[in-house]
Amino acid sequence: MTATANDLDWWRDAVVYQVYIRSFADGNGDGTGDVAGLRSKLDHLARLGVDAIWINPWYPSPLADGGYDVADYRAINPSFGDTAEAEALLREAHDRGIRVLLDIVPNHHSDEHAWFRAALAAAPGSPERERYIFRDGRGPNGEEPPNNWESMFGGPAWTRVDDGQWYLHLFDVRQPDVNWDAQEIREDFETTLRFWFDRGVDGFRVDVANSMIKEPGLPDLVEGVNDEQDGNHPYLDRDGVHDVFRSWRAIADSYHPPRVFVAEAWVPDAERLARYLRPDELQTAFSFNFLRAAWLAPDLRDNISEALAENAAVGAPATWVLSNHDVARHVSRLARKPETGRGYTVDDIIDLPADLDTGIRRARAATLLMLALPGTAYLYQGEEFGLPEVEDIPEELLDDPTWERSGHTRRGRDGCRVPLPWAADEPSFGFSARSRSAGAALAAPAWLPQPDVFAAHAADRMESDPDSILHLYRDALAIRRAHPALGGDASDGELSWQDSPEGTLAFAREPGFTALVNVSSSPVSLPEDAEILLVSAPLTANGSLPADTTVWLRTG
Incomplete structure (x- = not known):
């Protein structure tokens, strides 16, 4: 893809399509999405009219947290393909005018990362352990965790190893936090950025961009003191993250065309979120307050106005999103009464009465609202088919670590990650390509079960219905690109x-x-x-x- 002076700022009005690769399309028939499947659907994405795709982690991983437990940042999970296939995808996407963003996970590694294995084998105080956050425990024999921090997935944020020390994991026990005070960690992530930029990747989505830096001394959380992300929380939205992102921006700007970032930073205060978007830091960050807004006119307007004002103050476009791989699909959220509040996970809404016809209607309306706003918009795979959240996955099949870590009290995020339906009358609704075995056409079942209702949402059914939500998305993106008030220089106005x-x-x-x-x-x-x-x-x-x-x- 050749850049011109007019498209260096493509990201200011882009529509980006999120690919949860494990569930997008299966090219080899094993029941798991892969690079081959994604390559086979590039024409669907081109016809939809998106400007870029963001691919969730495709790196080697034991998949303890859906790939966000990365064992090697500079390779491809063999379940998904290999580096040669990834490079072919980049070429084929660029040939269609589609840019490619990857996911980078800077807060933690997998426990199968070579550096963490070395840390477990090394002694306390060793250079290998300095790459992570190991501490002695409290209590007479160190049998209590070093502080009272809790995992985002439930349970304590510390696990004890055989020699008695504890390591920090703000997420799953198999996701040890790295130590950003260690120069080796900073340099290694910079190497990863260059590795993929050199291969033509156009940018990165930064996972949990607000949780990398920890307060020295790792003090306890204090109720009433650390309730807000105001710069004083011991591990959320600390000022030190901005030094990291300034160094990353310098690397991105050294390429032609410059590479771009979008931050996943669940920072409720719009003014503090805008700090991530200062001219020498990241270009964009998701406006999650819009995603969480109730379906009420005053709430929507207030969130839109606040995001636009704070972003304008730092010269950055707003970045809108309605669904992603971490929240219940917005069809199902909007199927509930708006006055039920701002819950956005399946556990927030599952016990509330739902009307999916209303959810679809509101989802169509919300999409046109989002796509009419100044700035960037992100779409989550399958929303162009009107997919609802799958709320009844059998408990024994739940894969999200939240289920186990919460003591089976929170179902987690699997319901928005169910593999996509491409063909209503095919096995697994066409998600898996058929493989040949003993002369018969076979395909493995999808890695998460698809409900029968997915047949009505399959791509081929949507294609044949001119009034479908798929055609609405195509029409909206075409108008957005062509209308002088919506595209180009007007995009973040x-x-x-x-x-x-x-x-x-x-x-x-x-x-x-x-x-x-x-x-x-x-x-x-x-x-x-x-x-x-x-x-x-x-x-x-x-x-x-x-x-x-x-x-x-x-x-x-």
Whole structure:
């Protein structure tokens, strides 16, 4: 892909499609998604109209946490393919005008990483252990953890090894935190960036970008003192992360065209999140407050306005997302009443009554809202098929470490990671390519079970229905790319809120574009003399905008 002066800032208005590779498409028939499967679906992504893909970790890993336990950052998991296939994917994606972002996991390694194995074999105080966070325990014989920190997945954040020391793992026990005070760690991650940039990768999504740096002394968490991420939390959103990202940005800017980053930083305060986006740090960061907003006009407007204002202050575009591999799919979240609050995991919503027809309707409306906003938008695989969360995976098949670490009280994230349906009448809904064995066409079952309802959402069914959500996505992305108010230089510009009926949102972008979102329970009239560009659901018989519907208008 040859860069020009006009596309060096492509990321400011990009639509990026997230590929959870294990569940996207299986090219060899073993029931697990892989690079070959992704290559086979590049035409689907090109026709959808996305500008880039972000691939979740595809590195060698024991998959204790879905690949976020990385054993080698500069290779490909043999279950997914090899480096030659990855390089072929990069060429083929670039040939279609699709850029490629990878995932980098800087907070922790896998316990199968060669450095951690060396640390376990070495003595306390050794250079090998300095790459991680080993500490002596508390209590007369060191039998108590060094502090009171809890794992994000449940249970203590410390595990004791045979010689009596403890190591820190803010996530799963098989994900030891690395020590960012060790120069070797900093240099090794910089080597990884260059390894993939040299092969043509266009950028990285940075996993848990706000949790890498720990307070010296590793003090206990104190209720009432460490409740906020305000720079004083002992391991979240500490100022030291910004030095790391300045060094990474310098590396990214040394390439032509410059490489880019997007931060996963669950920092609730928009002003503190914007610090990650200062001109010499990362280019973009997910605006998760938008994802968590209730389906209520005031909540949506407040979150949008706050994100735009704080990002504008540092010259960065906002980055919008409705679903990803860590949250319940937004069809199922929006199927619940908005006043139930801001829960975004399956465990937050599973006991609440759901109306999936309403969820689909609101999801279509929310998508047009998101794609009309200034900045970058991320799509999660399968949302173009209207997939719901799978909320009834049998307990014995749950794979997310959250299930075990929480003592079987939290189901975790498997329900949004179920393999995609590509063909309604094929085994595994066409997820797995057929392999030949004993003269018969066979394919292994998908690694997570797919529900029967997936048949109605399969890509081939969506393709044949002109009113499907797949066609809505294609139409929206085509208009977004072509309309002068939505693409190019206007992408991260201003919007102006317009007066509109209670329970609705209306905003204009110049030249000549207005979006009207009806979040209320009653139809509302459209502006006079406006031309409809796209609507998320049919208008009423008298031409009004129904409840839970968004319309794009050409105005002026």
